[in-house]
Amino acid sequence: MNQTPAPIVFNGEWLWLGNLGHVFVILSFVASLLSAIFYFQHEQNKLGNSLIWGKRFFQIHAAAIVAVFVVLFSIIFYHRYEFHYAWRHSSNSLPVYYMISCFWEGQEGSFLLWLFWNALIGLVLQRTAKDWESPVMVVVAFAQIALGSMLLGFHWGELKIGSSPFDLLREQRPDFLNIPILGQLGVGNYLQVFKDGNGLNALLQNYWMVIHPPTLFLGFATAIVPFAYSIAALWRNNDRGWIAHALIWGLICVGILGLGIIMGGFWAYEALSFGGYWAWDPVENASLMPWLIMASAAHMLIITKATGRHLFTSHLLTQLAFWLVLYATFLTRSGILGEASVHSFTDLGLSGQLLLFLLAFLALGLVVVLQGTQRRIALISIAAVLFVPMILAYSIKSPEAVETFYQWLKGLGTVLFLGWLVYYVYALYQRTKIEMDDEKLHSREFWMFLGSMFLILSLVQVFAATSIPVFNKLFGYKTAVPSAADYNRVQLWLAMPIMLLMSLGYWFKFRGTEWSNIKKPLTQIGIGVIIITALLMFGFDIKEFKFVLFLLLSVALILANTVYGYQKKKWEWLRWGGNIAHVGFGVLLMGVLVSSVNKNILSASKEGIDLAPEVDQKGNQDVKGIKFNRENQLLYKGKPQPLQQYTALYIDERKGVGADSIDKFFKVAFIKKDDQGKTVDSFILEPKTQNNPKMGLLAEPSTRHFLHKDVFTHVNYESSMDRKEPFSNFRVDTVGFFRPFITQTGKVVMTIDSINRSKDSNGLRIQLAIKAKRLGDSVWLRPEFLINEQTGSFDMQPAESNRFGIMAAILNLQIIDPNPATQNIRFVIQTGEKTPVWDYIVIQVIEFPWINLVWAGTIIMVIGFVLAVLNRIKKQQQLTS
């Protein structure tokens, strides 16, 4: 007879907590759906109480999202490793303040964070949108439906809708139930084995990683509001009232996103070892793209608001900004970047759903742009029929037999998508085009428009380069991802016209300016800029023409906006916003220029020193003209090493706090002397390494900040990573205090100097201080001997010195007189020898001049955005009251 095995009872699981969380996920999803329906009913049909119901359901939705957040946090906080998310992203040793970082290590947590910000934004909109509330909230609730579906975690065979953060470990990883140890314990007791989690990525355990991701996500989330207003305006028959609202939110988005991006750069600079704050990594670019386009869109909105021109461009850019946020999500979350990025994101198999997400918003745009119900229904249904199979092709792993068919479907889908996009832009143009005379050459709107377009050009390059992995996948190309230098070469030139237009723009008035009015101030500023640039050229030591030009334009940007603000706005600070943001951007770009052009690698080898075999007679270049990255220096412990104007000395190292710490801090002194040999500057840096069992050696840099420069250093290699030579020449001596004894070869003489006894829960611990001498040099060895008084067993802890190439261990004690006061004890000491090695570290040391300008510029820029937003809100309130 066939016997079905009894179902396994799993002990100790808090299933109710996960179920509770899942209930809240479903509640939030349903509430957002209902909210969207009721808001829609109110907007379209003005049905009775539907506005109130729309409001209430959105509030319920927001409350449910907060509840999901709390449940997920509790699971992490109480270390409930029966849940996959907690096991995968946290561990017992994780401090509470880093537990919040677990939310953004995993995708489900990231979506949850996004939902949270959107819900908060929705609540703000309920108070501020006034008569725009219902159409705008339809869009926000629609986004919440789409995002919420990512957390549903429903499975039908191969098809997967969302990934729940409350999935169980044993369901996600059924292989874990087969580990041998559970054979004895019983599979039902698996939690007794899974007592600790896999842990949070060590790189995320940094205070900047607590604050940077939520800021960035808030920036991403705010991008939906201008988009929602644009859609709402089209829905309301091309109403113009959306612009003021969209502008305020657009400025908020640019400010927060900009802050979030630079925070990420600061984290990379402070905690990662790639030596810089920006690497043009696809994930960084993914956050830069929405920023560039939103900055451009905000300026277009200003033009449209002031002059009524470029309504189409305003609509297009605000909508594209949101789509780029979705595209960025797709890039970073679908796993398509693969090896192109150092940021590792796992693929949850949601590519199809993410694509559906993109398409749904495009469809939403199309529905409001097209006029006539029949045309809408026809187009949407054709698209649906065509796209559904293609989405499925992306969602379901293809059976091998029909592999080509699947590829073909995907290709067709891409072409159709692009066609649809083009058609959409055309339809949008037809709806929103405005017939007006050309703007005048001496009007502000003309220069602003030009500047916005150059921002778009900059975006086009970033987009084209970052999307290479996508094109590779779609068309089977094998193009490698461009290097940072490829980006810099192009972006340097694209930034210049933007800077020029940012300096000039404000001096022109909307609709037209008298040349004679601005001739004089602009000439004066021009002269000022040339003088200041000439001075700074020498101060910053910048010589190459293109860099001088860049410097000149950044000076112009700062000066022109400061003078304009002072002349036109005097002390009305609130009106300074735009100028201050421009000045901040100028300071930031100046900092970027100076800190990267004159970045000085102190640890780089010079000609003639340390000639490597493949270096030719000319020095640091090989025959093919490639500069070597000969950027690391070896420092022996205790031996000073000149690094250009500094002398570096590796003094010592210490372990991190805590008995099982895997952190190591290397104390390196930097001394700078003048011609007379007087010390003019000295400081100590402590770069850290973490020998992470999961990730290998993680180096955390240490940086000395000066006002005008930073000295940045990190350890790339250290002697303990070398393969160890084993000890030999063992010898055993039985000795008492102060009696010299020697190693086998006699090269080292040792004496026991003192003894240290301590008692702890493990028993009696005896530590000896042995002084080892060799050729006038000496070192202390501190071997230990542990006696467990209950069991009578003992244990030993040898001590060694790499520099002397010796080790000593206490094998036993011989107590001649039981009274320890007489110190009449003999120790059985084993010594061993090997080739002496000096401890060393291999470090990179970089000097970044004036890097503080980058951070200062960011802060100034954010202040500018805050003022600009406050000013716009004030104007809006004056208008309505």
Place this chain on the structure above:
Amino acid sequence: MKPFHLILLVLAGIGIATVISMYGNTTQYVAFPDAQRIAQENPGKTVHVVCKLNKAKPIVYDAQTNANRLEFYGFDSLNNESKVVFTKPKPAQFEHLEKMVLIGTYDKDHFLATEILSKCPSKYEDAPGATTASK
């Protein structure tokens, strides 16, 4: 044609030129023999090679002789073997790397890599039994 449209046209031209010049500058993922050929035809041009470490052959890094030189042998995606010289210190857990992307150029008998892109073998997801067993 209005002057405004002319400006748009010029901007579009700059955009297209930018993108084309960028794609012209990109390199391809190639195999070692191709890298060798490209290095002869076009000295100094860097290429990307997807490489698998040959664990059977020695990995030489002696920081005390030269802290900026690592030598090893690797296979490209078509299983051609080549000696590789990397001009930086040995990356952490290098012996365990499954796959890496080398950026550099071919020089006589070896590939000279100035950059190695690798996903660190992050996050081994081991069951507790397995990790304790390996200690």
